[in-house]
Amino acid sequence: MGSTNFFETGAFLKTRPEADYATIQVEFMPLVRYVHNGKLEARAGFNYWIDLSRPHSRGKLQLRSADPLAAPSIVFNHLADPSDVDELVNGVQMVREMARQSALASVNKGELMPGAAIKSRTELAAWVAANVGTSFHPSGTCRMGTADNAVVDSTGRVHGAQGLRVIDASIMPRTVTGNLSACVFMLAEKLADDVRGRTSPGTGPIRL
Structure with a gap:
Protein backbone atom coordinates (compact mmCIF):
# COMPACT_ATOMS: atom_id res chain seq x y z
CA MET A 1 0.00 0.00 0.00
CA GLY A 2 2.95 2.33 0.52
CA SER A 3 4.48 1.70 -2.89
CA THR A 4 4.47 3.84 -6.05
CA ASN A 5 4.50 3.15 -9.77
CA PHE A 6 6.62 6.30 -10.35
CA PHE A 7 3.81 8.15 -12.15
CA GLU A 8 2.05 10.17 -9.44
CA THR A 9 -0.14 12.29 -11.71
CA GLY A 10 -1.08 12.35 -15.36
CA ALA A 11 -3.21 14.11 -17.94
CA PHE A 12 -4.56 13.73 -21.46
CA LEU A 13 -3.93 17.00 -23.30
CA LYS A 14 -4.42 18.63 -26.69
CA THR A 15 -1.28 20.19 -28.12
CA ARG A 16 -3.39 21.83 -30.85
CA PRO A 17 -6.73 23.56 -30.16
CA GLU A 18 -8.26 22.21 -33.38
CA ALA A 19 -7.58 18.56 -32.43
CA ASP A 20 -10.70 16.51 -31.68
CA TYR A 21 -8.92 14.22 -29.21
CA ALA A 22 -6.16 14.42 -26.60
CA THR A 23 -3.01 14.26 -28.74
CA ILE A 24 -0.60 13.42 -25.91
CA GLN A 25 -0.64 11.71 -22.54
CA VAL A 26 1.66 13.25 -19.94
CA GLU A 27 2.75 11.55 -16.72
CA PHE A 28 4.62 13.26 -13.90
CA MET A 29 7.33 11.50 -11.90
CA PRO A 30 8.82 13.06 -8.73
CA LEU A 31 12.28 11.73 -9.60
CA VAL A 32 14.73 11.55 -12.48
CA ARG A 33 15.72 8.06 -13.58
CA TYR A 34 18.40 7.00 -16.01
CA VAL A 35 20.53 4.00 -16.93
CA HIS A 36 24.12 4.01 -15.69
CA ASN A 37 26.45 1.09 -16.43
CA GLY A 38 23.47 -1.08 -17.27
CA LYS A 39 21.60 -0.29 -14.05
CA LEU A 40 18.55 1.88 -13.51
CA GLU A 41 19.36 4.70 -11.10
CA ALA A 42 17.33 7.58 -9.73
CA ARG A 43 18.28 11.08 -8.62
CA ALA A 44 16.53 14.05 -7.10
CA GLY A 45 14.36 15.97 -9.51
CA PHE A 46 11.13 15.59 -11.46
CA ASN A 47 10.33 14.21 -14.86
CA TYR A 48 7.55 14.53 -17.44
CA TRP A 49 6.87 11.47 -19.57
CA ILE A 50 5.22 12.29 -22.91
CA ASP A 51 3.28 9.66 -24.84
CA LEU A 52 1.91 10.19 -28.34
CA SER A 53 -1.76 9.23 -28.19
CA ARG A 54 -2.43 8.11 -31.75
CA PRO A 55 0.79 7.74 -33.75
CA HIS A 56 0.48 7.63 -37.53
CA SER A 57 3.71 5.67 -37.99
CA ARG A 58 3.19 1.96 -38.58
CA GLY A 59 5.53 -0.87 -37.70
CA LYS A 60 5.40 -4.54 -38.57
CA LEU A 61 5.61 -7.96 -36.97
CA GLN A 62 6.88 -10.94 -38.95
CA LEU A 63 7.47 -14.59 -38.18
CA ARG A 64 11.10 -15.69 -38.32
CA SER A 65 10.32 -19.37 -38.83
CA ALA A 66 7.61 -22.03 -38.64
CA ASP A 67 8.63 -22.71 -35.04
CA PRO A 68 5.79 -21.32 -32.89
CA LEU A 69 8.22 -20.79 -29.99
CA ALA A 70 10.68 -18.70 -32.02
CA ALA A 71 10.69 -14.98 -31.23
CA PRO A 72 9.14 -12.91 -34.03
CA SER A 73 10.72 -9.92 -35.72
CA ILE A 74 9.19 -6.72 -34.33
CA VAL A 75 9.92 -3.40 -36.03
CA PHE A 76 8.26 -0.46 -34.28
CA ASN A 77 9.23 2.05 -36.98
CA HIS A 78 8.85 5.00 -34.63
CA LEU A 79 8.56 8.46 -36.21
CA ALA A 80 8.31 7.15 -39.78
CA ASP A 81 5.46 9.62 -40.25
CA PRO A 82 6.69 13.24 -39.89
CA SER A 83 3.44 14.26 -38.19
CA ASP A 84 4.42 12.14 -35.18
CA VAL A 85 7.63 14.15 -34.81
CA ASP A 86 5.68 17.41 -35.00
CA GLU A 87 3.22 16.26 -32.35
CA LEU A 88 5.95 15.19 -29.93
CA VAL A 89 7.77 18.49 -30.42
CA ASN A 90 4.48 20.21 -29.57
CA GLY A 91 4.33 18.04 -26.46
CA VAL A 92 7.83 18.98 -25.35
CA GLN A 93 7.02 22.67 -25.77
CA MET A 94 3.81 22.27 -23.75
CA VAL A 95 5.61 20.44 -20.95
CA ARG A 96 8.30 23.11 -20.86
CA GLU A 97 5.56 25.69 -20.32
CA MET A 98 4.21 23.60 -17.42
CA ALA A 99 7.63 23.41 -15.82
CA ARG A 100 8.01 27.19 -15.98
CA GLN A 101 4.96 27.82 -13.81
CA SER A 102 5.44 29.57 -10.48
CA ALA A 103 4.10 26.58 -8.52
CA LEU A 104 7.25 24.66 -9.47
CA ALA A 105 9.70 27.54 -9.05
CA SER A 106 10.99 26.31 -5.68
CA VAL A 107 11.91 22.86 -7.04
CA ASN A 108 12.81 23.63 -10.65
CA LYS A 109 16.56 24.17 -10.69
CA GLY A 110 16.96 23.90 -14.45
CA GLU A 111 16.11 21.61 -17.33
CA LEU A 112 18.27 18.49 -17.66
CA MET A 113 16.82 17.18 -20.92
CA PRO A 114 16.61 18.31 -23.66
CA GLY A 115 18.42 21.21 -21.98
CA ALA A 116 17.99 24.97 -22.21
CA ALA A 117 20.33 25.17 -25.23
CA ILE A 118 17.89 23.13 -27.34
CA LYS A 119 15.34 25.72 -28.49
CA SER A 120 14.28 25.54 -32.14
CA ARG A 121 11.75 23.04 -33.47
CA THR A 122 14.49 21.54 -35.65
CA GLU A 123 16.70 20.98 -32.60
CA LEU A 124 13.80 19.55 -30.62
CA ALA A 125 12.89 17.22 -33.50
CA ALA A 126 16.46 15.88 -33.52
CA MET A 144 -10.15 -7.03 -36.78
CA GLY A 145 -12.24 -6.34 -39.84
CA THR A 146 -13.23 -7.33 -43.36
CA ALA A 147 -10.61 -5.40 -45.35
CA ASP A 148 -7.80 -7.17 -47.19
CA ASN A 149 -5.32 -6.32 -44.43
CA ALA A 150 -7.60 -7.60 -41.63
CA VAL A 151 -6.61 -10.82 -39.85
CA VAL A 152 -9.61 -11.72 -37.67
CA ASP A 153 -13.37 -11.34 -37.79
CA SER A 154 -15.61 -9.74 -35.16
CA THR A 155 -15.28 -12.80 -32.90
CA GLY A 156 -11.50 -13.09 -33.08
CA ARG A 157 -11.48 -15.98 -35.57
CA VAL A 158 -8.54 -15.84 -37.97
CA HIS A 159 -9.69 -15.48 -41.58
CA GLY A 160 -9.03 -18.64 -43.57
CA ALA A 161 -8.15 -20.79 -40.55
CA GLN A 162 -10.12 -23.30 -38.53
CA GLY A 163 -10.11 -23.46 -34.74
CA LEU A 164 -7.84 -20.44 -34.32
CA ARG A 165 -8.67 -17.17 -32.57
CA VAL A 166 -6.68 -14.17 -31.47
CA ILE A 167 -7.99 -12.20 -28.49
CA ASP A 168 -5.58 -9.51 -27.34
CA ALA A 169 -4.48 -5.96 -28.19
CA SER A 170 -3.25 -7.07 -31.61
CA ILE A 171 -6.81 -7.31 -32.99
CA MET A 172 -7.68 -3.67 -32.28
CA PRO A 173 -8.29 -2.07 -35.71
CA ARG A 174 -7.20 1.39 -34.57
CA THR A 175 -4.91 2.79 -31.91
CA VAL A 176 -6.78 4.13 -28.89
CA THR A 177 -5.96 7.37 -27.13
CA GLY A 178 -5.13 5.95 -23.71
CA ASN A 179 -3.51 2.86 -22.26
CA LEU A 180 -4.65 -0.48 -23.63
CA SER A 181 -5.55 -2.38 -20.46
CA ALA A 182 -9.25 -1.51 -20.25
CA CYS A 183 -9.73 -2.22 -23.96
CA VAL A 184 -8.06 -5.62 -23.67
CA PHE A 185 -10.20 -6.52 -20.64
CA MET A 186 -13.32 -5.59 -22.61
CA LEU A 187 -12.22 -7.59 -25.66
CA ALA A 188 -11.47 -10.63 -23.52
CA GLU A 189 -14.82 -10.48 -21.71
CA LYS A 190 -16.81 -9.90 -24.89
CA LEU A 191 -15.15 -12.56 -27.03
CA ALA A 192 -14.92 -15.09 -24.19
CA ASP A 193 -18.72 -15.08 -24.19
CA ASP A 194 -18.68 -16.05 -27.86
CA VAL A 195 -16.11 -18.80 -27.27
CA ARG A 196 -18.32 -20.23 -24.51
CA GLY A 197 -21.52 -19.83 -26.51
CA ARG A 198 -22.95 -17.28 -24.11
CA THR A 199 -24.99 -14.22 -25.00
CA SER A 200 -23.16 -11.03 -24.13
CA PRO A 201 -24.97 -8.44 -22.00
CA GLY A 202 -26.91 -5.84 -23.95
CA THR A 203 -25.87 -2.23 -24.34
CA GLY A 204 -28.79 -0.82 -22.37
CA PRO A 205 -28.76 0.24 -18.70
CA ILE A 206 -28.16 -2.47 -16.13
CA ARG A 207 -30.98 -2.82 -13.58
CA LEU A 208 -29.86 -3.92 -10.14
Missing part, protein backbone atom coordinates in the same frame (compact mmCIF):
# COMPACT_ATOMS: atom_id res chain seq x y z
CA TRP A 127 16.32 15.33 -29.75
CA VAL A 128 12.97 13.54 -30.04
CA ALA A 129 14.36 11.25 -32.76
CA ALA A 130 17.39 10.40 -30.61
CA ASN A 131 15.36 9.66 -27.48
CA VAL A 132 12.03 8.20 -28.59
CA GLY A 133 11.09 4.78 -27.27
CA THR A 134 8.19 2.45 -26.73
CA SER A 135 5.77 2.59 -23.81
CA PHE A 136 5.03 -1.11 -24.40
CA HIS A 137 1.52 -0.51 -25.76
CA PRO A 138 1.74 -1.68 -29.39
CA SER A 139 -1.44 -2.93 -31.01
CA GLY A 140 -3.13 -3.74 -34.30
CA THR A 141 -0.83 -6.37 -35.83
CA CYS A 142 -3.78 -8.79 -36.24
CA ARG A 143 -6.46 -6.21 -36.78
